[in-house]
Each structure stands twice: as structure tokens, then as C-alpha cells.
């Protein structure tokens with residue numbers, strides 16, 4: 230494995246918890262442990278990888294093996310999930326059924342195929358019943374796969390930042406409190422919105438400069454409608470997949486687990502611009518009534534005194550690939566029962582039941598219908614997918630999480646390639662996953 234140490238990716242001058250680059254060439258040590266330090270500028274007892282929130286940046290290239298000596302120094306069982314990677318779900322790979330008890334170590338090994346797409350991925354715990362709490366307390370870190378997209382000259386010249394969007398609730402004594410039953414039903418959200426653990430950090434841009442923002446929604450349940458004031462986003466990748474051509478957007482809705490990779494040009498009048506979370510109503514009930522949250526400020530983009538030579542935003546990116554017509558169609562119905570039951574096809578998650586069996590090497594269409602009162606972001610491990618619209622047109626954007634708005638449905642097309650074994654699909658509102666909205670997928 231090659232873990233590059235060439236870039237320091239800390240976003241923010243004001244951040245006291247900078248992202249730290251993993252510096253191992255062979256084996257990365259990742260210690261999940263309680264820590265004490267500044268989150269959102271408040272001295273907080275949180276959980277972090279190697280004590281950091283976010284955890285260290287892991288960088289790899291297609292063909293590398295990600296090898297992590299993982300230690301659990303938490304007071305409870307945990308494990309690791311490599312969100313979005315196309316790797317084996319078996320053995321000590323991206324296996325969500327592994328459990329690492331307190332005080333124990335496990336060597337995770339995830340060989341990336343030589344064809345693995347470049348992209349922004351992330352790692353976080355995935356123990357059924359504890360995932361929301363563990364992520365909410367701070368456990369997550371970025372994982373970058375570099376490749377063709379990074380070698381496009383304009384993209385390579387851009388100044389890169391990773392923005393891990395993560396909300397927190399911090400009590401007066403510095404403790405992150407446990408969510409109530411009602412909060413878990415809605416999906417717990419914190420009132421402190423941080424980027425890389427910092428409250429309203431500043432990002433600097435030269436006049437005419439070009440930034441590359443890798444934005445990760447690392448929150449347990451919160452949605453973000455991400456915008457930088459007066460600066461359209463030139464989106465070059467969705468989740469872990471590069472787009473064939475740049476898509477321009479004023480703002481972008483990121484459900485939990487989703488990512489975008491966007492270029493941003495410093496071509497506006499110099500000054501300070503707000504990085505915003507715009508209102509989006511995901512159907513969660515706040516104070517007894519469905520509420521649309523207000524616009525919130527996540528940080529600032531500040532023009533520096535320097536002027537850079539303008540770098541154009543590229544239009545063409547990578548060659549487009551779309552999946553062929555499916556061999557099979559399958560339907561998934563998401564419902565919310567009384568008393569905190571979150572169901573897929575009427576069933577709550579059972580560790581001892583295979584819900585879906587697919588044949589390796591085939592392509593399927595999955596129609597996911599949400600009959601609930603809340604949006605549910607649907608995530609499938611191991612294999613990315615593409616969205617098919619109601620007219621049957623396939624979108625070349627690759628995704629691993631799709632938001633299914635309440636009372637609507639989405640069709641995804643997915644190829645089950647390379648890796649036999651068992652894995653899961655689930656709602657990425659992690660409280661809903663913990664409360665049963667997850668199924669086991671067997672590929673053979």
C-alpha cells in the first residue's frame with residue numbers, strides 16, 4: 230500500500246483539530262479511543278480515531294492494499310466500515326459482521342482492485358445497534374483513492390480541502406449526551422454544525438484561485454443542502470465516482486453518507502462569503518410539528534491578497550460508463566412502524582437471516598419505495614450503483630447512497646461484480662439502521 234504524505238489537507242486556520250495524514254507506508258495504526266479536546270471550540274469528551282476528529286486521512290491508489298492495524302480502546306465493541314469502497318466484504322475486509330471487543334486488535338486488509346475508481350470515501354464504525362451513537366460521538370475519517378480524476382491538469386492544480394460535515398450536541402460538562410428514544414426515532418441531530426470538528430472555520434482562496442472541495446456528510450442523521458454564497462459548485466464526482474463531465478450547481482443536497490467533489494473558482498469580487506446549509510425538510514418531526522430548519526452558517530470562504538493565474542474549470546473529465554440492461558428487478562419497501570420499528574419489506578434486521586440473494590456477475594434494478602413520513606437515504610455496501618429515472622434514462626453518475634424522499638420511490642441499477650460474500654444494505658440515517666432498517670445481501 231502506498232499512503233502518500235505529500236499533502237496536508239487541513240481546511241481551516243481556526244481549526245484546533247486538523248486532519249492528520251496517516252503516515253504509515255505499510256500498516257496504518259488506527260486506535261478508536263475516547264479523547265478530550267476542542268470540538269466546535271468547546272472542551273469535549275468525544276471519541277476519535279487516534280484521538281482525532283476527523284480521523285487521519287488515508288490515501289491509496291487502485292491496486293493498493295489498505296492495511297490497518299485496528300485497536301479498540303473504547304469501552305464497547307466496535308468495528309470498521311470502508312464506506313463506498315469496491316472491496317471484498319469477507320474475512321478482514323469490509324466486513325460489517327466483524328466485531329472488535331474492548332481492548333482487542335484486528336488487522337484489516339482491503340485490497341483495492343486495479344480498476345478501482347478514484348474518489349472520496351470514508352471510514353466509520355458499523356456495529357448494528359451502536360453505529361449512530363459511535364459516529365455521533367466523533368468516529369469517522371476520510372479515505373481518498375487517487376487516480377485518473379486527480380491527474381486532470383486543472384484538478385491537479387486546484388488546492389484541495391476535505392470538509393467533513395458533522396453535527397454535535399455537547400452538554401455543559403463537555404459530555405456528548407445519549408439520544409432519547411424520540412431523537413433516535415427522528416434520527417439524532419446536534420445543534421452544533423462543524424466542518425472537521427471546527428465551528429465556522431475559514432477557507433482561504435486566492436483571487437482567480439481554484440479550490441477542490443471534497444465534501445463528506447459524516448453526520449449520523451443530519452442532511453445538508455451545501456452552498457457557498459455566490460460561488461456555483463463545479464461538481465466533478467458524486468459519492469465515490471467521477472462524472473464524465475462537470476455539472477454546475479448552486480447548491481447540493483447531501484444525505485448522510487453522501488459526498489461530492491466540487492471545484493470552486495475565486496472569480497467573484499474579493500471578500501468574505503458564507504458557506505451555508507440551506508433549509509431542507511426531510512420529514513423529521515421537531516417539537517411535534519414537521520419543521521424546515523433555518524439556513525445555517527457552516528464556515529466562510531475568504532479571499533486572500535494574492536492573485537493566482539486563473540485555472541479554467543475542465544468540462545470533460547473521464548469517459549462515461551453506464552450499466553447494461555438489468556437481468557432482474559427487485560422491490561424494496563421502506564416503512565416506519567410504531568414504537569421505533571424501521572422495516573424493509575416488512576421486516577426488521579436479523580443477523581441470522583439472508584434477505585436478498587443475488588448472482589455474482591449480474592445486473593439488477595432495485596426499486597426502493599419509501600412509504601414512510603421521513604426521507605430515508607438508502608446505502609448499499611461493496612458495489613456502487615447508478616440512478617434510472619422514470620423514463621428509463623440512466624444517469625452516468627456513480628453513487629453508493631441515494632436519498633429516497635418520503636412517499637416516493639427511486640430506481641437504482643447495480644452490478645454485482647468481483648466479490649462473493651455477505652454484506653448489507655440499509656438506511657444511512659444511522660439510528661434507523663440501528664433500529665432495524667437494514668438487510669443482508671448475499672452475492673454468489
Ligand SMILES: [Cu+2]
Pocket residue numbers: 604605606656657658661662666
Ligand atoms: Cu431512515
